[in-house]
Amino acid sequence: MDPDYWQALCDGDRHASLAAVKRLRAAGLTNGEIITEHVLVAQRRVGDLWLAGEWTVSQEHAATAINEGLVHWLGSFSDPPDPARPLILVSCLEQEWHALPALVVAESMVEAGYRVNYLGGAPEPDDLLRQVLRLKPRAVMFSASLTSSLGRQKRMLGQIRSLGLPVVVGGQGFGADDRRALALGATAWCASPAHAVRLLDELPTRLERVPVEEPTPADEEAAWIEEHRAEIVRYLVAGLRDVESFSEALLSAERGWLKELEGLADHLVGCLSAALVTGDETIMLEAQAWMNRVLLARGIDGVLLVEAWSLLAEALRGQPLARATVASAASYAEQSVDSDGDGLAV
Template structure:
């Protein structure tokens, strides 16, 4: 499939939907299965798209155009799967609220449909109340959530708790969950899955209905996370102004500044996610990611250090949040002490 990959990748680079479709048509005519095309062509191409954006070699517009082609082809391939039998279990597949990277959820949905399940695919960034009402109406075998952005985890406990309270198993997956089940369990999910095969296995193993239990009371970490989620739209501009004044003065904003402003909200979402999951590595991950995004676009690495310092200011009165922030701060040069105090 190496030659096909090169041709497909050229089509994505050119945002040529028809050329990409011709590659996929030829492969399926040669006997390559839809699952192979998705696993060996679409998914690796999507990973490459993300890498190129991160390295500032592709623009957001290029990323969106190529992603749209990938999503369209997954839909097209899925249309050839035989219709499931009426008595087969129904599964709801959705992204988490705030999650717009819908391709991983779509791949899972089409994989389950090809395995004979009835699937209701919700897509990206659902409204939690509407989704809960749909779940109550459909009474599915399970609800599957996908998340690529770690910042999307911070506000999910109420929804997952509500679904769990009626006994419907919740299975989660995606890059945001860190490759194992710890974050999933902290949010109240019944299980974590890495692949379609994992999901199919879990649907066989999980009970038809989980034991109904009352969601536990909110912890101090939950309360702090909820405050951050509620006020992140105010905190992010405040921090942005402080960093601009401190680092840029009154000069013209450099090219990387827009990326910086766009991603402050993501950093705050990750802090809320770290609090509700109890996983301090989330803040280490997002700091490394932020440094890579900004330095690839010409920013001085000190910008991230200054951002962490300024983030601590509006978090006075939220000791756990400041502790997680300090724990992810790089040691200051010379004295080995964290640059964000608690």
């Protein structure tokens, strides 16, 4: 990764960032090489620095906004697609605001010669479906960086599949294989933008129309969680703030990370609904490990995650499958804390 470009990102300097990218283009790098070898590498480092507690949310957002602008700028040099070429609709999932991966996919599709309608982050589901009906695309492609955004997607993906349209999904939120994607009703999962291009060459233009499935008990509980998600998060945050060890940890913390707590709690709740609709309980283990890393990096006792699972279970009375899933995560959390003498589980 170019050091001048990285320094400009660290400084939040979009003009210097653009100057560095212009220099890379002048040196002969293609748009794809700049995006893959510099922009995406930098974005991963930005995420790692936030996770490690070295960058604030504001710093992360500033760098991400610069990177998105650079990808848009690089895309402006692409040749216009042939109007006769198929149209692809590219979007994030509902409540998924990490738009950069979807933008990179969209630009990759354009480079491959497809016409693209790019909807960006967190689309409104009904509006998205109206766009699908109006445009009748060759395929619909979704990106999800956060597993916590999967919980309310099953019906929407099913509605698109009921039209006979291929649905291709990808991103970190779907994990390292196609299990979660297929459980949600997607046609295929892709590991990278290049993989997505190959898939579109292989998939039929239209599929058999598949009726939208009736919700399972797990789907119904996940829908209840999503409907009451904001209330559950408030209950969880309020309960954690009353925990004595939490208050002591706050007093000793160097950063005012309390502002991040609501987002962290929302992620845990979203991961629960995602685990229910996909039937994949490894989602909860991933959430446990991720949250432990966040707490450890901020000097907060990992035992607080045990408290979080306990509070979450209290908020889920009347939802037996969800409570059982939380109980499994809580058991793992307790084992993690017990295995480490200072309570900071990794």
